[in-house]
Amino acid sequence: MADRLLDAMARAAARGYGGEAVSELEHALQCAELAWDAGADDELQLACLLHDVGRYAVDQSLVSDATEPTRAGPDARGHHEVGAELIAPWVPERVAWCVRMHADAKRYLCATEPDYFGRLSAGSRHTLRLQGGVMAAAEIARLAGHPWLAAALALRRWDDDAKAVGKAARPLSAWAPLIRCWFDR
Numbered sequence: 343m344a345d346r347l348l349d350a351m352a353r354a355a356a357r358g359y360g361g362e363a364v365s366e367l368e369h370a371l372q373c374a375e376l377a378w379d380a381g382a383d384d385e386l387q388l389a390c391l392l393h394d395v396g397r398y399a400v401d402q403s404l405v406s407d408a409t410e411p412t413r414a415g416p417d418a419r420g421h422h423e424v425g426a427e428l429i430a431p432w433v434p435e436r437v438a439w440c441v442r443m444h445a446d447a448k449r450y451l452c453a454t455e456p457d458y459f460g461r462l463s464a465g466s467r468h469t470l471r472l473q474g475g476v477m478a479a480a481e482i483a484r485l486a487g488h489p490w491l492a493a494a495l496a497l498r499r500w501d502d503d504a505k506a507v508g509k510a511a512r513p514l515s516a517w518a519p520l521i522r523c524w525f526d527r
């Protein structure tokens with residue numbers, strides 16, 4: 343599984359990240375680097391590295407919220423859900439949860455932080471609609487006390503910032519040991 347994942351990530355260097363000017367791989371590496379810079383633990387770094395795995399390591403006919411037009415099938419779901427399911431058998435539950443939550447974290451922040459929506463890119467605003475829009479009060483109340491919410495919100499903010507063209511980040515090979523630690527078992 344580690345080889346399969348690393349191969350999919352290497353190939354993601356040739357895929358644009360939604361409507362952004364960076365590749366899927368650059369986006370993943372920048373997101374993980376931001377987490378590392380901030381002193382996040384290994385689990386959260388791994389979640390950041392893999393948060394969009396549903397966009398590039400999964401048959402896109404299973405994904406309903408791709409920014410490019412796809413031939414999504416009737417059972418298609420959001421990339422966050424499909425990606426979380428792909429990695430869930432291999433990683434700590436908190437990692438898969440943070441990956442699954444990264445669309446809801448955006449919906450949560452749009453509802454709870456007045457300035458947040460204005461900072462989102464056009465592509466991210468577009469997928470917000472596909473992902474259910476701004477979160478309603480009842481859902482916010484259900485999430486508010488979750489012990490992993492802070493981690494999911496941190497991932498989301500690094501996700502939003504990991505779109506800088508030409509920004510230096512360590513290469514995929516630097517992250518291979520962390521991926522192998524969980525996916526080579």
Ligand SMILES: [Fe+2]
Pocket residue numbers: 369393394501
């Ligand atoms: Fe992302």
